Amino acid sequence: MGELLYSEYREYFRTRVEVNNAMMALLAGSRLAGHTLQLTAGSQRTLAELFPAVEHIGRFNLRSDEARSLLRNADHHLTSVALPYALATHEDFVMSSIEFLRNEGFAIKKGGKAVKAWNMHSVLFNSAGSAIPHDLLQSFDLLREMRNSTIHAGGKLQPNLLKSVSAMGASSTAEWQRLNSQAPSDVIASGQVSLNASHIFTAFAVTKSLARRINTSLRSAIPKSSWARIAVEDYQEITSKTKNSSSWRRSLIGYVRLNYSPANLTETDLEQAARQLNYWTLNAWK
Known part of the structure; x- marks a missing residue:
């Protein structure tokens, strides 16, 4: 039937596109930079010497072979930035949607708990009287725990991440494998969170699907x-x-x-x- 493009949703859509484009630009930029530096293979000069007109290049004062090595392995670091960014954008939208329902006179069903990232979707869908999309939420929770382990534990495996991996059902596991070409358990390697670029795409895909479900729920709930x-x-x-x-x-x-x-x-x-x-x-x- 399509989406209701009310002002808050349009703003979320605009912000999500902006964040997505920024992250893709960084990802593509790292690839382009690595490709360009192949032209300087064998040089003993630093990047600052080779490309003096590039702003801030002095802060990346390495030889081109060292820089290429870093750029080839930049995905983990880019994902550790992009994943929190994508989830924070979505979490702000979910919280504003809960407030939207409250302002329209709906009782917010919190179950006696504060509304946080771990329960905000359930609060919203329950308050709107809508079915909870458990498959999407399993993927979202896995992404959220990957983020939490990355930013709160220095990338070390945390118990809640293991729980999220174990909670993935057959449908959500199949979708995760389709998006990432890996099993959910592969996000853990040697006791650490193992991030790659596909997780960026997955974060945007999962949050986009959840936002559409929220849009449909609000359309049905609000008279x-x-x-x-x-x-x-x-x-x-x-x-x-x-x-x-x-x-x-x-x-x-x-x-x-x-x-x-x-x-x-x-x-x-x-x-x-x-x-x-x-x-x-x-x-x-x-």
């Missing part, structure tokens, strides 16, 4: 009248059209058709919302 109000308020934030003008009304209808079509809002729904918000005060809706 149509509320979506009409949200859509009209969203439109009013971005429009330069004069209220009560025919151009304001026509543009509203087009904007809602573009961004809110999955909510199946009618002109009558929009008119009622616009009148309740005092954005339309004329007797006739034309």
